[in-house]
Amino acid sequence: MDQTSFVISTAAIIGGLGTIFAAVFFVYKIARRIDDAIGVDENGRTLSDRLGRVEHQLWPNGGSSLADQVHKIDTAMTKTSAEVEIIKDFIMSGTVKVETTQVPTVKPVRRRKAS
Numbered sequence: 001m002d003q004t005s006f007v008i009s010t011a012a013i014i015g016g017l018g019t020i021f022a023a024v025f026f027v028y029k030i031a032r033r034i035d036d037a038i039g040v041d042e043n044g045r046t047l048s049d050r051l052g053r054v055e056h057q058l059w060p061n062g063g064s065s066l067a068d069q070v071h072k073i074d075t076a077m078t079k080t081s082a083e084v085e086i087i088k089d090f091i092m093s094g095t096v097k098v099e100t101t102q103v104p105t106v107k108p109v110r111r112r113k114a115s
Contacts, residue, residue: 038047057066 040046041050059065060067060071062068
C-alpha cells in the first residue's frame with residue numbers, strides 16, 4: 001500500500017466516523033426534544049397532567065372554566081345589545097328627544113420661543 005492510498009483510506013475512515021457521529025448527535029437532539037415535550041416538566045407534571053388541566057378549562061364547571069367565562073360574556077353582550085336596540089328605538093321614534101350641547105373649543109396656547 002503506497003502513501004496516497006493510505007491517506008485516502010484514512011480520510012474515508014475519518015469521514016465515515018464523522019458522518020456517523022453527526023447522525024448520532026442529530027438523533028440525540030431529536031430524542032431530547034421529544035423527551036422534553038412528552039416527559040416530566042420542571043414542576044414534576046407529565047404531559048397527561050398538563051393536558052388534563054387544559055381539558056378542564058373546556059367544559060363548564062360552575063364559573064371558573066373558559067367555557068363559563070365565554071357564556072358569561074355572551075349573556076352580557078346579548079343584554080347590552082337589547083338595551084341599545086331599545087334606546088335606539090326610543091330615539092328614532094321621537095319619544096325621547098336628545099339634546100346636544102356645544103362643547104366650547106379651547107384654542108391652543110402658543111409658546112414664544114426663548115430669545
